[in-house]
Structures are given as C-alpha cells and as structure tokens.
Amino acid sequence: MAATALSKRKEAKSQKPPPRKKQRNEPPPRKKLRNELPPRKKLRNELPPRKKQKTVSFPAKNPIKDDLISDSDDIDEMVEEHGQLHEDQQHQGSDSGSEMSSDGDDPLVDDFLLGSDDGSGDGEKGSDLDSDSDESDIEVKARADEEEKVREEEDALEELKLNIKEEPDEFRLLTKEIGTYFRRFHMVMISSYITKELEEEANRPPDLQSLQRRIKEIVRVLSNFKSLRQEGATRKDYVEQLTMDLGSYYGYNEFLIGALVEVICIFNVFTHIFAFARLHFLQMFPVNELMELIEAFEKPRPICLRTNTLKARRRDLAGVLLNRGVNLDPLSKWSKVGLVVYDSQVPIGATPEYMAGYYMLQSASSFLPVMALAPQEKERIVDMAAAPGGKTTYISAIMKNSGIVYANEMKESRLKSLTANLQRMGVTNTIVCNYDGRELPKALGQNTVDRVLLDAPCSGTGVISKDESVKTSKTLEDIHKCAHLQKELLLAAIDMVDANSKSGGYIVYSTCSIMIPENEAVIDYALRKRDVKLVPCGLDFGRPGFVRFRENRFHPTLEKTRRFYPHVQNMDGFFVAKLKKMSNSKLTPTDPEPSATVEQGSEPIDSVDITSDEGEFQRHSSKESITAESTKITITVSKESYMKKSKESGKLQNGFPEKGKHVPKFTAKYWKERKQQRLSREEIAKAREEKRQTLREDKKKVEGKKRAAKESGGNVK
Numbered sequence: 232m233a234a235t236a237l238s239k240r241k242e243a244k245s246q247k248p249p250p251r252k253k254q255r256n257e258p259p260p261r262k263k264l265r266n267e268l269p270p271r272k273k274l275r276n277e278l279p280p281r282k283k284q285k286t287v288s289f290p291a292k293n294p295i296k297d298d299l300i301s302d303s304d305d306i307d308e309m310v311e312e313h314g315q316l317h318e319d320q321q322h323q324g325s326d327s328g329s330e331m332s333s334d335g336d337d338p339l340v341d342d343f344l345l346g347s348d349d350g351s352g353d354g355e356k357g358s359d360l361d362s363d364s365d366e367s368d369i370e371v372k373a374r375a376d377e378e379e380k381v382r383e384e385e386d387a388l389e390e391l392k393l394n395i396k397e398e399p400d401e402f403r404l405l406t407k408e409i410g411t412y413f414r415r416f417h418m419v420m421i422s423s424y425i426t427k428e429l430e431e432e433a434n435r436p437p438d439l440q441s442l443q444r445r446i447k448e449i450v451r452v453l454s455n456f457k458s459l460r461q462e463g464a465t466r467k468d469y470v471e472q473l474t475m476d477l478g479s480y481y482g483y484n485e486f487l488i489g490a491l492v493e494v495i496c497i498f499n500v501f502t503h504i505f506a507f508a509r510l511h512f513l514q515m516f517p518v519n520e521l522m523e524l525i526e527a528f529e530k531p532r533p534i535c536l537r538t539n540t541l542k543a544r545r546r547d548l549a550g551v552l553l554n555r556g557v558n559l560d561p562l563s564k565w566s567k568v569g570l571v572v573y574d575s576q577v578p579i580g581a582t583p584e585y586m587a588g589y590y591m592l593q594s595a596s597s598f599l600p601v602m603a604l605a606p607q608e609k610e611r612i613v614d615m616a617a618a619p620g621g622k623t624t625y626i627s628a629i630m631k632n633s634g635i636v637y638a639n640e641m642k643e644s645r646l647k648s649l650t651a652n653l654q655r656m657g658v659t660n661t662i663v664c665n666y667d668g669r670e671l672p673k674a675l676g677q678n679t680v681d682r683v684l685l686d687a688p689c690s691g692t693g694v695i696s697k698d699e700s701v702k703t704s705k706t707l708e709d710i711h712k713c714a715h716l717q718k719e720l721l722l723a724a725i726d727m728v729d730a731n732s733k734s735g736g737y738i739v740y741s742t743c744s745i746m747i748p749e750n751e752a753v754i755d756y757a758l759r760k761r762d763v764k765l766v767p768c769g770l771d772f773g774r775p776g777f778v779r780f781r782e783n784r785f786h787p788t789l790e791k792t793r794r795f796y797p798h799v800q801n802m803d804g805f806f807v808a809k810l811k812k813m814s815n816s817k818l819t820p821t822d823p824e825p826s827a828t829v830e831q832g833s834e835p836i837d838s839v840d841i842t843s844d845e846g847e848f849q850r851h852s853s854k855e856s857i858t859a860e861s862t863k864i865t866i867t868v869s870k871e872s873y874m875k876k877s878k879e880s881g882k883l884q885n886g887f888p889e890k891g892k893h894v895p896k897f898t899a900k901y902w903k904e905r906k907q908q909r910l911s912r913e914e915i916a917k918a919r920e921e922k923r924q925t926l927r928e929d930k931k932k933v934e935g936k937k938r939a940a941k942e943s944g945g946n947v948k
C-alpha cells in the first residue's frame with residue numbers, strides 16, 4: 232500500500248515541469264516530516280560553502296552532484312522566497328533557480344499537503360472524489376479517511392526506517408562496530424538490521440539519493456563532531472563511511488577516492504600549526520575542503536588561450552576575438568599572454584586567428600612550468616615530453632625563436648600534432664626528436680644543454696574534470712609505474728643539463744597529477760641521486776609541496792615546489808618543481824648533515840640502488856659533502872643495514888608500501904640517531920670556535936708585536 236501511495240506521488244511528480252531539487256530529494260513522508268526534520272537554518276552549517284569561481288562560472292556538469300555544495304548558498308534565499316516559490320510552482324511549475332533539498336520545511340511538502348493541481352496522486356484521488364460515482368458522499372469520505380489512516384501508518388513505518396538511516400537529527404552511521412555496540416547491549420534486532428543493511432547496500436547498485444543524504448549528514452557530523460557524533464561511533468567510522476560513499480556517489484574506485492582523501496588530509500594536517508602528528512588527521516578532518524576538491528573535479532575549468540607573441544600582441548588578439556563574438560578577459564595578473572574565454576559565438580579552435588597561429592588553446596596550469604623554466608634567448612633547451620607542443624611553442628615564443636629547442640616525443644603517433652602546432656605557431660628554432668626520454672642523454676650528450684623541461688607522462692589525477700575515466704581506471708599499480716618512469720626521466724633530464732651553463736643549469740619537472748608519489752617523491756629521489764637542489768619556482772601562488780608522506784620525510788626544501796588545485800586556483804591539479812644542477816658530477820652526494828660521512832668500509836649510500844621512494848637519507852650539495860669529509864663524523868647506517876632494513880620492513884614502492892605491508896621507516900630510533908648526529912654538529916661548532924679563538928689570539932700577538940715595533944721604531948715581519 233505504501234508503495235502504491237509513494238509510486239502515485241512519484242508518478243505525479245514526474246508529470247510536473249522539471250523541479251530539479253525536488254526530484255533529487257524526493258520528500259520523505261509528509262506530515263510527520265514537517266514536524267521532525269531539523270529547522271532549515273541547521274542545513275546551512277551542514278553543507279560546505281561553494282567556492283566562488285574566480286573568473287567565470289560554468290554550468291554544472293551534474294546538477295545532482297552540484298547540489299551537495301550549492302544548497303548552502305541557496306538556502307537563505309529559498310527560505311525568503313518560500314511563499315513566492317510555492318506560488319510560482321503552482322502557476323508555472325518548479326523550475327525556478329531556487330531549489331532546495333528535502334530537509335527542512337520544504338515547500339514541496341506544503342505543496343503536497345495542500346493538494347497540488349499538478350495531477351499528482353492526490354490529484355487523482357481528488358478526481359475520484361469528483362467523479363460520477365454511485366457511492367454516497369459519506370461512503371466516499373469514509374473510504375478516504377480509511378485510506379488516509381492506512382497511509383499514515385505506512386508513513387510511520389517508513390519514517391521509522393528513515394529515522395534509523397536518513398534523517399539528520401536521527402542519523403545513524405551503519406558500521407560493523409555500531410552493530411557490535413548494539414549487540415553488546417543485546418539489541419539484537421538493531422544489530423542484525425545494521426549488518427543486513429550494510430550487506431545489502433554492498434550488493435545493490437548505488438542509490439544516489441540516499442548516498443547524497445548520507446554524505447550530507449556525515450559532513451554535518453564531522454563539521455561538529457563533538458556535539459553531533461553518535462554514541463559508539465568514532466571519527467574514523469565516519470571518515471571511512473564518507474570515503475566509501477563519495478566513491479560510490481561520484482564514481483571513483485576505492486584506491487583513488489582514498490588517495491584524494493589522503494592528499495587533502497595531509498595538506499591540512501601538516502600545514503596547521505597545532506598538528507604535530509598524523510594522528511591528528513582525524514581530529515581535524517578537513518571535510519569541507521575534500522568536498523570542494525571533489526566537486527571541483529565535476530566541473531570544467533575555464534577555457535584559456537595563450538597569445539603567440541611570435542605573431543600577435545594580446546591586446547590586438549583580444550580585440551579581434553571580441554569582434555568575432557568571443558567574450559573574454561585577461562587570464563590573470565600573473566600572465567601577460569593569457570586570455571580566459573567565458574563564451575563564444577564561434578568555435579574558438581577554428582577561428583582564422585587560431586589557424587594563423589595567433590594563439591594556442593591551453594589550460595592555465597600549462598603556463599606554469601614554462602614560466603618556472605624561464606627560458607632565455609639563445610639557450611639550448613630540451614622539452615623532453617613535448618607533444619602536442621603547448622609548452623614547446625611557449626618556450627620558443629619566449630626565446631623569440633632564437634637558440635635551439637629540442638622537442639622530444641616518444642610516441643610517434645603524437646609527433647603529427649606536435650609538428651603541426653610548431654608550424655602553425657611559426658616556431659623555427661625547434662628540432663623535433665623521437666626518443667624515449669631516458670635515451671636522450673645518449674643522443675644529445677650529457678651536460679650539454681642550458682635547461683630541460685620535463686612535463687612528465689603521469690596518471691592524470693589532476694585533470695579528472697577533463698577525463699572522467701581516470702576516476703575508475705587508475706590503480707595503485709599505475710601510480711607505481713608512472714613514478715618509476717618519472718624518476719628515470721628526471722635523472723636523464725638532469726644528466727643533460729650543464730651545471731656550468733652561464734645562463735642556465737635548470738630543470739623544471741611538472742605533472743598534471745596530484746599524487747605525492749609522482750611528485751614530491753620523484754623530486755626527493757632526484758635530490759638523493761644527483762647533485763641538484765630545489766630553487767623557488769618563481770610562481771608566487773600555489774601551495775607548497777609536501778615534506779612528508781605517510782612514514783616518509785622528504786627533503787625540507789620540497790616546500791619550494793608548488794601544487795595547484797582545481798578548488799583553490801580553479802586550475803587543473805598540477806605540480807611544478809624547479810631544480811638547479813650544482814655540479815656535473817654524477818656521484819651522488821652524501822647526507823645533508825655536515826656531520827655525516829659514510830661508515831668506514833661500507834659503500835656510500837648513493838651507490839645503493841634505491842628503486843623505492845623512501846628517503847632515509849637526504850642529499851646534500853657537494854660543498855656540504857666536503858665539509859662532511861673534513862669533519863670525519865660517522866653515519867649510522869650503511870648500505871648493508873639499509874638493505875637489511877628494507878628487507879625486514881618491506882619496500883615502499885614509489886611512496887606506497889607494498890600491499891599489506893606497513894613500513895615504519897622513520898622510527899623514533901631513526902630520529903634519535905639524527906638528533907645524535909646533530910649533537911655532532913655542536914662539536915663541529917665548538918671546534919670552529921676554538922679555531923677562531925686561536926686565530927684571534929694569533930692576531931692579537933701580531934698586533935702586539937706591531938705595536939711594540941712601532942714604539943721601538945723597528946719593523947715586524
């Protein structure tokens with residue numbers, strides 16, 4: 232019966248003009264809900280605020296998903312417009328921009344209760360009443376009363392279920408732990424209900440509406456955990472459930488949604504002054520930021536174009552395009568050549584200006600690595616992974632077509648687009664190569680070029696809005712593979728650069744991935760394997776790179792790298808690092824601590840083939856190594872012990888431990904040892920001070936002698 236009543240209502244709704252939010256948040260049973268749902272004001276807090284688009288707002292790709300963060304902005308207006316909305320709905324249907332969720336005093340509820348004229352189930356019932364029937368008025372009324380009674384009973388049952396799993400104030404997190412909790416108190420029915428629910432949910436296709444409701448609720452609880460938490464449930468329970476629900480709702484595989492949660496959490500944990508330990512992660516779970524990131528991946532980024540300064544000036548180009556009906560603006564104050572396109576009456580990739588090579592269609596994030604590279608005229612530069620040439624053509628433009636750019640692309644099929652773009656843009660200083668980037672040092676020579684750009688092949692986890700398949704296609708193994716290739720490519724890039732270049736000696740590494748193993752871990756690896764140091768990217772925005780990941784500690788200078796996020800900069804997720812080559816020596820420098828040299832009789836750390844990411848040792852400039860040698864202080868770990876340790880603890884692969892293996896690399900013991908090494912530093916300082924003291928005394932003696940000689944009128948040698 233309840234099903235019939237509900238389906239009637241649904242049928243009726245479907246005949247209405249498109250009431251967006253109404254459809255999504257199909258109202259729970261009517262009368263009861265009106266009284267029991269929390270007041271609408273509460274809802275404002277439960278939803279993460281929508282990040283205002285900086286330049287241009289785009290239509291939501293998926294209005295249902297959009298709703299998760301947009302509701303909060305609209306609620307106030309909706310409250311105010313309630314009366315008006317109700318009227319509008321009656322007169323024109325409900326396609327007003329002001330939609331709301333089913334929580335709170337939904338106008339929909341009133342609408343229904345008042346018996347809308349939309350041909351809904353009630354409408355049908357009304358038409359029954361009005362029809363020419365042989366039944367008397369009393370019989371009809373009695374039947375109606377009876378039906379109403381039955382419906383109320385069914386509603387009450389429904390409501391009971393809803394109270395258990397859906398309604399905000401009565402929200403219950405279904406976890407096995409909670410099941411156990413109830414079992415402890417012999418509440419067998421509830422316990423088995425929870426277990427059954429969890430099992431059933433795992434086996435059926437995702438119910439988007441209830442997932443959406445639950446996500447909202449968990450977000451709300453996590454935002455005010457102390458007062459809203461459910462007895463017996465830990466924050467971890469909520470976070471785990473949220474991660475799973477976000478995965479199902481937005482269509483991510485388990486690995487990737489977990490990785491996103493981690494990226495956001497690490498950032499917040501380690502940039503908050505009070506967060507000293509990873510444990511704090513759950514105490515300050517940045518749920519709003521997570522929602523913003525995930526939502527940002529659901530929306531396209533602004534369309535941008537880069538003026539080709541070999542052929543045009545931005546002002547002139549903007550004028551011509553405006554005349555063609557392209558609505559645009561300068562991209563941002565950090566770029567002198569970028570334009571952002573709001574909308575266009577012509578296909579922006581097929582205008583005569585595009586064909587003539589006056590501009591390149593390019594995402595804003597793609598400008599960044601080239602800006603960091605800062606090419607100089609007449610230099611020799613390598614673009615190691617160049618197709619389709621967005622960055623190569625920018626480099627050549629900055630160089631004003633002088634010098635040489637080696638534009639390398641391994642995939643033959645992609646050479647076409649690369650050469651076509653080079654031609655279209657009027658680039659004449661480029662040699663196109665077709666090598667595996669790892670072989671390039673052999674082909675072009677070691678220590679022969681001024682700068683290298685490695686815009687590395689990557690997992691693409693920063694560009695989910697462009698390629699949704701990333702959500703489900705990427706696995707831990709893919710990240711491993713990418714990271715491995717990236718490390719090899721980066722070492723090759725470093726090997727090509729001449730550290731003695733008058734104008735250069737730089738390597739820029741970038742990816743459109745937000746995975747730490749593809750970014751910070753790769754740079755940290757290079758720091759350990761070559762004589763390079765990180766320098767500022769020259770980009771005064773973006774977030775600093777991570778200096779820790781799980782049990783890893785990266786070199787502290789990793790904070791000079793830059794991360795860009797769709798929900799923060801309204802750009803694709805991106806990573807940029809700039810390295811300066813300090814010497815052409817391939818000998819990997821030793822520990823950064825000036826106090827550290829290698830144990831007598833053991834191989835240098837550098838000669839260990841570290842295929843994994845774990846940076847137990849951080850690199851140092853050759854200068855530091857010299858200091859280290861001169862101080863002759865012993866390091867605590869040899870190659871043998873390193874290998875032994877790796878074996879014992881299970882290797883980290885590209886920053887991730889092998890499945891099922893926990894790798895406690897940076898243990899308390901390790902840090903204690905480091906501290907002890909630091910004590911050695913004090914010894915060095917003491918030695919230095921003693922030396923200075925001796926010098927001062929020598930100087931005094933000489934001065935004394937001078938004075939004496941002066942007084943006696945003689946000379947002192």
Ligand SMILES: C[S@@+](CC[C@H](N)C(=O)[O-])C[C@H]1O[C@@H](n2cnc3c(N)ncnc32)[C@H](O)[C@@H]1O
Nearest residue numbers: 616617618619620621622641642667668686688
């Ligand atoms: C991120 S895309 C480069 C985009 C390009 N820099 C641009 O701005 O237009 C990475 C490129 O690396 C190429 N690639 C993959 N493996 C490579 C390797 N081993 N050596 C060189 N290039 C490789 C891919 O075919 C792809 O074209």
